[in-house]
Amino acid sequence: MMETDKQTVLVIPCSGIGKVHGLISREATYLVTDELAPGQTQTQCLALLVKGDADAVTAVQSHPCITIDGCPKACAQKNVEIAGGTLVKSVRVVDAFKTHRGAEPGSASGLTNDGWTIAREIAEAVTAEVISRIADREVAP
Amino acid sequence: MTRAILSCTGLDKSLGSLAREVAIRSAEVLGCELVCPVLLHSAPARYEIILANGDLIVIDGCPTRCATKLANQVGAKIDRKVLVTDAVKASGLALEPSLSLGPQGMQLAQRLVDALVRDITAGIGTPEDLASLKAPDDYLIVMQDKYQFRIPAREYAFTENDTWVRIVGERAFVGVSDYIQQKMTDITYVAPPASDDAVEQFGELGTIESAKAVLEIIAPVSGTVVEVNTTLIDHPELLNDDPYGAGWIAVLALTDYTADRELLLDGAAYAAIVQRKAAAEAG
Numbered sequence: 001m002m003e004t005d006k007q008t009v010l011v012i013p014c015s016g017i018g019k020v021h022g023l024i025s026r027e028a029t030y031l032v033t034d035e036l037a038p039g040q041t042q043t044q045c046l047a048l049l050v051k052g053d054a055d056a057v058t059a060v061q062s063h064p065c066i067t068i069d070g071c072p073k074a075c076a077q078k079n080v081e082i083a084g085g086t087l088v089k090s091v092r093v094v095d096a097f098k099t100h101r102g103a104e105p106g107s108a109s110g111l112t113n114d115g116w117t118i119a120r121e122i123a124e125a126v127t128a129e130v131i132s133r134i135a136d137r138e139v140a141p
Numbered sequence: 142m143t144r145a146i147l148s149c150t151g152l153d154k155s156l157g158s159l160a161r162e163v164a165i166r167s168a169e170v171l172g173c174e175l176v177c178p179v180l181l182h183s184a185p186a187r188y189e190i191i192l193a194n195g196d197l198i199v200i201d202g203c204p205t206r207c208a209t210k211l212a213n214q215v216g217a218k219i220d221r222k223v224l225v226t227d228a229v230k231a232s233g234l235a236l237e238p239s240l241s242l243g244p245q246g247m248q249l250a251q252r253l254v255d256a257l258v259r260d261i262t263a264g265i266g267t268p269e270d271l272a273s274l275k276a277p278d279d280y281l282i283v284m285q286d287k288y289q290f291r292i293p294a295r296e297y298a299f300t301e302n303d304t305w306v307r308i309v310g311e312r313a314f315v316g317v318s319d320y321i322q323q324k325m326t327d328i329t330y331v332a333p334p335a336s337d338d339a340v341e342q343f344g345e346l347g348t349i350e351s352a353k354a355v356l357e358i359i360a361p362v363s364g365t366v367v368e369v370n371t372t373l374i375d376h377p378e379l380l381n382d383d384p385y386g387a388g389w390i391a392v393l394a395l396t397d398y399t400a401d402r403e404l405l406l407d408g409a410a411y412a413a414i415v416q417r418k419a420a421a422e423a424g
């Protein structure tokens with residue numbers, strides 16, 4: 001089981017195998033957990049969660065979770081909900097493409113500049129949510 | 142037989158990142174379907190046909206073996222398993238702890254891919270096996286006026302020069318597309334390359350001729366010619382009748398597919414090019 005503050009936010013992407021949308025969700029997650037909010041966030045492997053790993057289930061139940069899904073199937077969101085996780089925000093990569101018509105994001109094995117731009121936008125939106133939660137906590141009585 | 146690869150998602154451990162990289166690269170080289178483990182769990186019907194008909198390769202990152210367990214949960218028959226932890230130990234290479242693979246990790250990934258591909262293709266890919274090629278079932282269709290151009294949706298890669306490649310193990314069938322055979326009309330003469338010819342990607346691989354034009358066949362990949370479809374010499378019409386099957390032109394032993402594939406197009410990208418070309422000609 002991860003040793004973390006209960007307020008640490010878990011950022012959980014979809015598995016992202018085989019499609020560029022999944023890779024964007026994964027890279028956006030790493031941008032949040034490694035670069036933009038490393039002290040306040042961690043990630044959690046979704047396959048481990050769906051397999052029913054007890055530590056993974058406990059983790060999503062005891063930490064606020066933000067999911068980043070590649071496609072409308074929303075595997076990350078659905079499986080966090082099924083596991084009884086505390087979902088505070090869910091993001092879909094496909095929605096980000098609506099403001100990037102004609103973008104060529106790359107492939108399942110690598111992102112282009114367009115792909116990285118979208119990944120960073122998503123990461124910044126997720127980070128803003130994390131910071132907002134921290135601010136709310138600090139002003140709470 | 143369809144082959145599929147189910148891999149660890151590789152999210153929060155470097156071994157998982159390596160497993161995922163090996164899976165993606167192997168799927169590209171072998172022309173396999175990639176099976177997402179979470180989607181397999183959440184929507185198993187999505188993969189029902191693939192798993193019922195095919196050989197499943199499972200690649201796990203660590204001894205937790207999530208991918209294997211998820212395959213077992215849906216009753217998938219596993220043909221081959223790879224545990225990356227063991228492979229790393231056997232390699233003697235140290236994997237960087239970061240989740241993004243560094244040069245050492247990439248080197249190791251390629252080594253594991255090469256080993257897996259060698260293992261999978263052992264005993265297949267002989268000229269006898271390669272003497273025939275079944276045309277695909279699944280096509281993208283490009284329409285322009287009264288014309289329809291078929292482009293295989295999967296397993297084939299293309300060049301802008303209207304040639305295709307289909308990888309079988311470490312060898313490659315090459316040929317010309319439906320679009321170019323229709324454009325040339327009835328093909329009357331084929332001058333295939335010679336056996337043992339070495340060709341570089343985008344080099345010449347023989348010619349085909351019709352009443353309208355002589356076309357230089359552009360090699361989609363680098364390699365050595367190991368088999369020539371000599372049937373085309375007496376029956377060039379096979380290129381018109383079955384360009385993605387019996388109309389294959391040559392088989393190459395690949396020399397650098399990892400680099401070559403960077404410059405190849407998938408079916409959808411090639412379809413967009415055909416659409417542009419056809420519209421320009423019509424217009």
